[in-house]
Amino acid sequence: MSSESEKLHDTVSTQDARMGDGVDSRFNSKLREAFGSTPFILTKFDKFMNWVRGNSMFMLQFGIACCSIEMIHTYAIKHDLDRFGAGVPRASPRQADVIIVPGTIVSKFAPRMKRVYDQMPEPKFVVGMGSCTISGGPFQEGYNVIKGAEEVIPVDIHVPGCPPRPEALIYGIAKLQERIRNGETSPVTVKPYELEEFGDLERDELVRHLADRIDEDDLVMRYNWADSP
């Protein structure tokens, strides 16, 4: 093996390898043929960026509930999300492009999730995984459960299931990649729950009651359970 490769190095210059028959088919791909001898293509910069973006997505390592177990399986051996150019988990939101929201969001966690989402650099994409991120799932009637991720952050792709199988999640991500490549964006939804300063809340009974326990400039999230879907 090694003597063979030495021979190749001896006899074929890099330029020859690229221009001529080459040592392996990589250098003579269909793409190459299509380009002819000029290694240039003309495209719109935006289009190119979208294509690149869709093919190299950094995911945020973000586990919430049961669905995150299936999400780990999607990253891990066998399903190996990385095959599709979307499997580098990043521990910091500042380095991530995509956040998969894998689980039930409860009142205490929603402000944190919002903050993590805000910390991600633009452009950013959200995949909601599981029924819980659609509507609260099996816990929809819970006194503490947010009725879906879209109450807090915009979601590009919903993957239904409780939990969705890894194949389903991969399909969802492939669809997201497709949309990114085509330059589609998700519609901006009006989010009922926002982080706001406590002092800006309407001074109703509840706010007056809490006034001595929360500072004016503390960030808060106010939940109107009665209006939840």
Add this chain to the structure above:
Amino acid sequence: MSLEEPDPRSRDVGETPEGTVDYDALEALLGETALDREEHVNATAFVVRPDEVQEALNALRDEAGFDYLSNVTAQEYADRYESIYHLKKYDDPTQEVGVVVPTVTDAPVSQTAEPVYRTADWHEREAYDLVGIEYDGHPDMRRILLPETWQGHPLGSDYNPEKPQVVPFREHANPLQPDSRGEGAESDTMFLNIGPHHPATHGVLHVKTVLDGEQIADVEPDIGYLHRCEEQMCQQSTYRHQIMPYPDRWDYVSAGILNEWAYARAAEDLADIDVPEYAQVIRTMSAELCRICSHMLALGTFALDVFGDFTAVFQYAFRDREVVQNILEELTGQRLMFNYLRLGGVAWDIPEPREDFFEMVRDFLDGLPEKTTEYHNLITSNEIFQVRCVDTGELPPETAKQYGATGPVARGSGVDIDLRRDDPYGYYEELDWDVVTEDGCDNYSRVLVRMREVEESAKIIEQCVDLLAEWPEDEREIQSNVPRTLKPDADAEVYRGVEAAKGELGIYMRSDGTDTPARFKIRSPCFCNLHTLREMTEGEYVPDLIASLGSLDIVLGEVDR
């Protein structure tokens, strides 16, 4: 073990020579403090005045040997609040007694049990949070699961879920900020938030840490980021079919069938349902498969924590999980949320062709010894691993008992408790296997216990497969006859635990004569195990905190419920 040949000299007050509880003797021991006696399905309970809780519990612990506070249940009746302390013994968990503390409806206050059992600290905070009973003398009476500004107590009767709530976002305003908790103005301790979004916390746990240099001066787990109202969901679902899917979602790392069994066991005792032997064997087999799956995840993520290694060990563990999940999918139809047990049996039989299924399981078992060797080569005999785990995160056995630790955490501290053997259910009694304990009391022991338990589980599964393969065809009864609507007798109360992957998973249920439980309380092993974190890590280094947290193997879905 007290089950064999009880030694008469060391017998506790109220213990008969056969190793059962003599409740009359206990009543005599309690004397004036016991106002009344109540019969629960699992044990007798004594009613105690709210200001004499500690007196009664002290007597039961010191004289009668009830050294294990398994659970505290709080609930509201029409005319009173009630806290129930479920006591057991580490030596013999079949010996149980309850202590019932009624309090008045307006301003319910009852004496805390924290000085007697440390574990009551968190249990009582939860009772305060969800039901609204205050505990007098409690060191830290705050909410534990819900945000601190929450209004009302959701499991109390007058709670209005439609009312708006405001949740502040304070702790995370600045993750690194100078801290003034140390002594003096020039103290150089630093406050550090770990979580709730952090790769090493295994979910959404928030650990408030105060550091002195690299050493931990104070650590406080802040939980509730996944409080999904599991108890409320179960209270509004019917016994027969609607509750069963929820247990899968408590400890969701594929431990589903173990959890389902906890509910099945409690409900079957409550409604007096028999389970055919054949179904018990299937349950035992599938439950142990779940245990393997769950321990594999614990191992993989622990390796990830201490090596920072997203490659070999982690992927190996997940490779093996995939195999087990395939087997379970064959059997139950789902990879993760099995919903396979039914009251009185299991949902369906082994899939046809049976031989293929058994073949699949045997293939897995045959390959396991080699894989175990591989894991030992990669993990336990690895020098880096040993440096990080041996003698770090120490939990002495007495402390473990005070905190109500169970499962691999207790067994890693040399506490010999395993409900599969000590309080037998299913088919475990008939099979040949051992309880694994290690006396190291450190992170290393806890990991080792899990790895050795995988081998024991494999032994159990092998025997079950042999039994099932031989089982005569006309005796394969998978479910007993259970009425479509189940209405247990009004005011029947039961507390039952099973050995889940993380320890004793107990269910308390009270029936009010309808087809839904009036109170459904989950005793989560992870909740109690996590409580020991402070004992294990104070004075140690930050990296050891991460290792200790990993070795506790918590699942936030079960901690917060």
